[in-house]
Amino acid sequence: MTAKLPVKHLTLLALPLAAASLATLAQAQDWTPTRSIEFIAPANPGGGWDTLVRTTSRVIQEEGLADQNFAAINVPGGGGAVAWAQIARDSGNPHKLFATSPPIILVPLAGTSRHDHTAFTPIARLITDYSIVLVRDDSPYSDLNELFAAMQENPNLSVGGGSAPGSMDHISIAGLASAAGLNAAEVNYVPFSGGGEAMTSLMGGHVEAVITGAGEASGQLGEGSDIRALGVSAPERMGGALADVPTYQEQDIDYTFDIWRGVMGAPDMSAEAVAYYEDLFAQMLETDGWEQAREQLGWIDAYQNSEEFGDFLDAQKAQFSEVLSDLGLLGQ
Template sequence: MTAKQHLTRFSAIVLPLAAVVGMSSAAQADEWTPTRNIEFIAPANPGGGWDTLVRTTSRVIQEEGLAERSFGAINVPGGGGAVAWAQIARDSGNPHKLFATSPPIILVPLAGASRYDHTSFTPIARLITDYSIVLVRNDSPYEDLPSLIEAMEQNPQLSVGGGSAPGSMDHISMAGLAAAAGLNASDVNYIPFSGGGEAMTSLMGGHVEAVITGAGEASGQLGENSQIRALGVSAPERLGGALAEVPTYQEQDIDYTFDIWRGVMGTPDMPAEAVAYYEDLFAQMLETDGWQQAREQLGWIDAYQDSEEFGAFLDEQKEQFSTILGDLGLLGE
């Protein structure tokens, strides 16, 4: 199977939110509650997808009164997540530390840029599916994706920024888009930044021609008076809210979708009773009105999995990403 075929296999895997948490999990959750505030880590600078997930979930949990202790957002940027993972890995068994996660927890280690991968930590829950979005400045000559792709073909030095490390999520997403449009995926001039917020700042400053990032984190910066425009989103159909007018890749004759699942993980060897508590907490959160409003605004789709399901899903993702990175020549030693 070709790199293009592997890359185009990313389609939304959206699981229904469990309406009822199992009795055994609920019983375990009753046995443990936090005794101090929770450190909720976004392994990147403010403004990116991890940061958006951490701050949104923390706010909803507080506003809905779901937990007696607060969830404090902490940004630990560097290495596409590797700096934060190294710190968290040293805090084995701590039930008061969580972090936001997404495909880089698999991609960065596979590319050889981190000694820690998803198996080093405790899966808590997968929460949502997000999508990639391609952005340009308002004064950009590119009006749609085909015009940007044509320019990339004519000028291989045309720079596309992203908020993840080389070989990680935004890079792979852009490489897949290029391959689906008929370009050589390995020829994309991808410029990495420490989070989607920094990538968009660089775009507005004229340092890159385009940016690929999470649709949810970009939604708040799009609108009538925005300095940026969206050329396309990697979803199978148009999203809602602020992204309702953004066409999909497929609408522009590029047969490609890319899902950005996002979830929560904990420290290595987190106690089972703490895992049960957080599983139950996040399952409750996804059913609140506050969460539904935030989700619609950000263009997210609920995709809940409990700890066991999420762990199995991560193992499957590693197999898929290993093949893709190998096809692109980006698999680390």
């Protein structure tokens, strides 16, 4: 059976930067952290979650926005499921946060985690990013069409990603392959426990290409790099280190893919703690340190407060349920 995605344009970015009334939030804050905050990246170092956790922690510290330290902690495994299971057992803990993105929806839908987004406390959506397809510098493929032609001829050629089967990177490459005319369900996707591990496999010649977040790849591209980018899922070319990377659409593949990223907390976090973190991250987005980091990583601000983020996550579940069903990956 040939899996056909319902749309060629899969957009994860729903709303622009939301206006936050910092004065109102500040008045509502009856709680502040009393010890270091555990800020968890549910994967190995080097991927999108890890980059978000370490970047936001650094900016918050350098800008003096919080009295307590944000301690970056990596908990890899199961495309995020191992970390989510641990966090779910720590109900009510206001000192535990984690980075989140589409896998919080996709992994449970695929049936590989019993903890979905409704088990946790939405704090804020922060940014959106894009997918990028990378190959080794000595790869014979000069563009995406050459790569897909080779994959069609040899289905054993593999594409690695830093998320579980049926999760973000898999959906991104499956949608791209479908738009390019391939059977999306037959893409030989190899999952790794984070973008860093996927890149190591690429450099070792174990996979033909890697699909990952454009932001986390930006620092590895440029003169003297051992990798090349074949295309980015943005609707138009990006800036900085990615300025020379063509979009999918420039290569006659009518497909885009946005990767939102945000922060969630342990189950049943108090309203006062949520208000504190909403305010903190809204202030962080206004700093010079954040602006510099965002430009370097190619991120786009996409703030939503806790309530808006929760509604957005519910809508994402409805959208992704349809996509996974069409790919034959929806769990029972």
